[in-house]
Amino acid sequence: MERTLAIKTRHAAGTRKRSKKWAKSVPFLLMLPALAVMGLFALFPVINAFRLSLFDKQLLVPGETFIGLKHYSQLLSSDEFRNAIRVSILYVGGSVLLQFIVGLALATLLSVHGIKGKRFFRTAFIIPYTLSELVVSLIWLQMLDSEFGIINYFVTLFGADPQNWLFDWALPAVIVANVWWGSTFSLLMLEAAMQGIPKELYEAAEVDGATSIGKFIHITLPSIRYVSLLNLIMITLYTINSFGIIFVLTAGGPVGSTDVIGMYMWRDAFQNMDLGMGSTISTLIFAVNIIITLIYIRLFGLNTLKEGA
Amino acid sequence: MANRKKLLGIYAVMSVVVVAVAFPVIWMFIMSIKSADELYQFPPTIWPENLEIGNYTKALIEAGIDKGLFNSLVLAAGTVLVSVAFSIPAAYALAKYDFKGKTILLLAILATQLIPGMAAIVPLFDILQRLHLVNTFSGLVLIYTARTLPLNIWILKGFFQSVPNDLIESAMVDGSSKLVSLYRVALPLALPGIGAAAMFTFIQTWTDFILPLTMLFNEEKFPFSVMLYKFVGDPIMGTNYGVLFAAASIGTIPTLMIFILLQRFFVQGLTAGGVKG
Numbered sequence: 001m002e003r004t005l006a007i008k009t010r011h012a013a014g015t016r017k018r019s020k021k022w023a024k025s026v027p028f029l030l031m032l033p034a035l036a037v038m039g040l041f042a043l044f045p046v047i048n049a050f051r052l053s054l055f056d057k058q059l060l061v062p063g064e065t066f067i068g069l070k071h072y073s074q075l076l077s078s079d080e081f082r083n084a085i086r087v088s089i090l091y092v093g094g095s096v097l098l099q100f101i102v103g104l105a106l107a108t109l110l111s112v113h114g115i116k117g118k119r120f121f122r123t124a125f126i127i128p129y130t131l132s133e134l135v136v137s138l139i140w141l142q143m144l145d146s147e148f149g150i151i152n153y154f155v156t157l158f159g160a161d162p163q164n165w166l167f168d169w170a171l172p173a174v175i176v177a178n179v180w181w182g183s184t185f186s187l188l189m190l191e192a193a194m195q196g197i198p199k200e201l202y203e204a205a206e207v208d209g210a211t212s213i214g215k216f217i218h219i220t221l222p223s224i225r226y227v228s229l230l231n232l233i234m235i236t237l238y239t240i241n242s243f244g245i246i247f248v249l250t251a252g253g254p255v256g257s258t259d260v261i262g263m264y265m266w267r268d269a270f271q272n273m274d275l276g277m278g279s280t281i282s283t284l285i286f287a288v289n290i291i292i293t294l295i296y297i298r299l300f301g302l303n304t305l306k307e308g309a
Numbered sequence: 310m311a312n313r314k315k316l317l318g319i320y321a322v323m324s325v326v327v328v329a330v331a332f333p334v335i336w337m338f339i340m341s342i343k344s345a346d347e348l349y350q351f352p353p354t355i356w357p358e359n360l361e362i363g364n365y366t367k368a369l370i371e372a373g374i375d376k377g378l379f380n381s382l383v384l385a386a387g388t389v390l391v392s393v394a395f396s397i398p399a400a401y402a403l404a405k406y407d408f409k410g411k412t413i414l415l416l417a418i419l420a421t422q423l424i425p426g427m428a429a430i431v432p433l434f435d436i437l438q439r440l441h442l443v444n445t446f447s448g449l450v451l452i453y454t455a456r457t458l459p460l461n462i463w464i465l466k467g468f469f470q471s472v473p474n475d476l477i478e479s480a481m482v483d484g485s486s487k488l489v490s491l492y493r494v495a496l497p498l499a500l501p502g503i504g505a506a507a508m509f510t511f512i513q514t515w516t517d518f519i520l521p522l523t524m525l526f527n528e529e530k531f532p533f534s535v536m537l538y539k540f541v542g543d544p545i546m547g548t549n550y551g552v553l554f555a556a557a558s559i560g561t562i563p564t565l566m567i568f569i570l571l572q573r574f575f576v577q578g579l580t581a582g583g584v585k586g
Binding site: 148247 | 402
């Protein structure tokens with residue numbers, strides 16, 4: 001923990017009390033603008049989503065009727081919703097696992113002692129991160145095109161038949177596009193963590209005759225525990241809550257095979273104009289976010305998170 | 310030498326990875342200089358037989374992408390200003406003052422980062438509607454600010470913590486108050502962190518798509534990303550992929566340049582911030 005400055009009031013006894021009180025409120029005043037914006041636009045939506053989920057409320061139509069938990073019972077008995085949960089688990093699970101593994105592999109490559117041109121390689125690896133979700137989607141939309149796409153050209157080079165990727169392979173296709181885009185973020189975080197590992201640890205292990213794999217398992221992985229936890233939480237939640245790539249590539253189709261929960265929510269709220277139902281799904285997504293975070297913290301131990309704070 | 314062989318192997322692997330990672334981006338650029346005929350041809354030509362530079366002028370002049378780029382710039386720059394201006398004092402307070410409930414507050418700030426805004430898009434729409442901020446830039450800037458503040462505060466907190474207290478104390482002995490020493494001593498030393506925070510914020514705002522698609526109705530206000538999307542399957546122009554990818558390439562230049570020129574700040578920002586190892 002850092003040493004905090006002792007605030008010494010060197011005033012006359014009469015003003016001491018007042019200035020002490022003033023000094024105490026300074027940190028809160030400093031934080032006020034940030035906390036106000038976060039409260040209104042990050043915390044309040046969670047509460048507001050729950051409130052709206054109990055009302056029958058249509059988009060752009062004034063007025064709302066209290067209906068209690070009706071939306072929830074409607075959702076839970078809906079086959080479409082169950083499908084969305086199943087697809088989300090596959091999409092998020094696949095994306096997160098691949099994204100973390102690819103990011104970790106790239107970060108490990110970049111951290112190998114003695115390689116030159118690190119800047120060049122890092123820049124090349126990072127390029128996908130600078131593209132917008134939409135541009136990423138458009139590139140993959142074209143590359144996966146069943147008639148003119150370059151992917152089918154590569155496939156035919158290897159003697160296989162061209163595929164209708166966004167129809168027959170829709171879920172794997174959107175996962176690949178998402179992993180291609182998102183792995184760079186994991187790479188960035190994990191590489192930063194690896195840079196912070198003291199070199200002496202590796203040198204000592206070398207003296208003991210440790211292999212590269214041994215060093216990776218016994219030094220690198222434990223040292224990046226905290227960042228890995230943070231990264232896993234961030235990419236999991238980000239993948240649950242984002243659906244831009246799916247929105248553009250498949251819009252949830254064909255026949256619901258890529259209809260993740262975010263896509264389902266957006267459609268209900270903004271296409272079917274049902275703000276109440278959209279908020280119900282939002283509330284459930286928030287609940288899932290919190291549960292997943294708790295599971296991760298449980299798995300890694302709360303101390304890893306506290307160390308960061 | 311075994312070590313040398315190992316390094317060569319790593320270079321080989323990295324080169325393959327670089328090609329795989331960079332290929333879709335290079336392909337976007339190649340498609341942006343192909344004529345419409347060549348884009349609808351199988352097998353595709355790897356390098357265009359007829360260069361179609363006109364896609365770029367069409368994107369800028371006929372499709373009016375310049376307006377979208379301007380709107381994106383206003384949104385991203387506005388968010389950077391507000392978010393960084395709000396996160397500096399907050400991060401300083403969290404780094405250099407001691408008060409009750411600080412750890413809980415830090416974890417709470419981290420927790421808002423863990424609940425990304427997309428699940429909140431429906432209730433956010435409702436809030437903006439109540440504040441009469443639907444279809445305005447200010448509404449979007451406030452949402453983006455709320456989204457980027459947690460990471461910015463964490464990054465800057467790390468930098469402020471690394472400013473030695475002795476430096477601040479000696480500035481205070483000189484007669485300046487703690488706040489003045491923030492301005493005079495801590496701020497200049499935290500500049501790389503401010504740079505990192507500004508870049509993260511800019512890129513996140515610039516590349517966002519679903520939020521402006523949902524919150525803005527007025528075509529005059531569309532940022533680049535939404536404009537590009539409306540361009541897909543345009544009833545009048547049709548989807549001209551050549552022009553589309555020319556526009557996409559132009560829109561990628563700002564973030565790409567920022568990254569290539571200032572990537573060191575990114576890594577530094579992540580290392581010094583909340584994600585230190």
